[in-house]
Amino acid sequence: MKEKPLTVITHWIHPEVTEYLTQHCRLLLNDTRESLPRKELFLRLAQADAAMMFMPDWVDQELLNHAPRLKVIGAALKGFDNYDVEAITERGVWLTNVPDLLTVPTAELTIGLMLSLGRNFRQGDQIVMGGNFHGWRPTLYGTGIQGSTVGLIGMGRLGQAVAGRLQGWGARLLGHDVCPLGPDRAAELHVEQTGLDDLLRRSDFVVLLTPLAPGTRHLLGAEKLALVRPDCLLINAGRGSCVDEAAVAAALRQGRLAGYAADVFEFEDWALPGRPNAVNLALLDSELRTVFTPHLGSAVEHVRLEIAMEAAENIVEALQGLRPHGAVNSPIHVSVGA
Secondary structure (H helix, E strand, O other), rough: EEEEEEEEEEEOOHHHHHHHHHHOOOOOOOOOOOOOOOHHHHHOOOOOHHHHHEOOOOHHHHHOOOOOOEEEEEOOOOOOEOOOOOHHOOOOOEEEEEOOOOOOHHHHHHHHHHHHHOHHHHHHHHHHHHOOOOOOOOOOOOOOHHHEEEEEOOOOHHHHHHHHOOOOOOOEEHHHHEOOHHHHHHOOOOOEEOOOHHHHHHHEEEOOOOOOOOOOOOOEEEHHOOOOOOOOEEEEEHHHEEOOOHHHHHHOOOOOOOOOOOOOHHHHHOOOOOOOOOOHHHHOOOOOEEOOOOOOOOOHHHHHHHHHHHHHHHHHHHHHOOOOOEEEEOOOOOOOOO
């Protein structure tokens, strides 16, 4: 009997996904909740026919050189900027992603960050947890969404999902994207489309929802941050490197930006040359008005199960000689079955 192909799973997955994959593959699992050291990952990939990979993984020529048998990478994520698509394609390897399942939970988290930052949740929690709450006081007055102007930078699936969920909140919505919405869709979402500089000048909340792509690294740096009002609140739920964290910290310290909330950080953009090794220390000053979450955008139990299962289905389809339904590329050396 022919041996089943070997699939390396780089991070923990739900038992249901393991059960599905074992019907088709031999598995080499990571049963911990931590990332594998890169050298250990290389060793595991040496005989692998397939791999399920996640946000902390990055695929470059070095990794591909350690995976000579690899046929498919099922990425359990939406944004694949840490994956060298050209190199993967030239090696005849499928790259797949999960484009839809992460949108809704990330949009929900984005609004949570807006509320947390605007209404001073972190500072209020510290007062109560520190035993310093003695009843209502006229303190921690913040910014609500009703009556505010919310500027959405990036009007793709995520930007539209955030705009849709803000309907009925009583906010004025501005939107900016290099690929503008059609007029009917913009009207449906009650979004006024405008230029980036105009959006920055007018918004109470600036919400960054762009992918990391050529032209978006440090999209909001010192020059653009100089355009916002001192009472503006900045939220980043797109990619860490779309802001210049050092410039954000400086603007907060100097009173040129009122607050910053983020679920993503520059150091996570593993494939970028010159990326930092950790969250910018200047941002971690407890005196600054900030709210941070550790990349929880899609961290909803049933959603993460669905994401991993879809990545697994992509892997199985590729190993069966089919074009996987989540294919990002078209490998030039792969023959696709009917």
